[in-house]
Amino acid sequence: MFSEVPIDVEKINPEDLDKEMMRIAIMAEFDAINMYEQMANLTDDNDLKTILLDIAREEKIHVAMFDTVLMEVDNEYLKVMADYSLARKG
Ligand SMILES: [Fe+2]
Helix, strand or coil: CCCCCCCCHHHCCHHHHHHHHHHHHHHHHHHHHHHHHHHHHHCCCHHHHHHHHHHHHHHHHHHHHHHHHHHHHCHHHHHHHHHHHHHHHC
16 A cells, blocks of 8 residues: 555656646545455454445545546546447447
8 A cells, every 4th residue: 555656756657647646546545455355365254354345445446536536637548448348338
């Protein structure tokens, strides 16, 4: 899990800063999902397992939130996601 933003802000084009932060946020959310699901698998306490899996699901919602906003500002990403999704439907 990230405790600080893993980018060198000085190397980033200012117009790309928000997009880069969203991508990092998505990575952090995926990392959190893995952590909570791993912890849920490790515990024998059913109440704790339920809480951890509920939190993991909330993190998936956070991924969707960041991903949605990222697609709104990164047209190339939106096109790739749309094209791939349509291709998967065959
Ligand atoms: Fe989150």
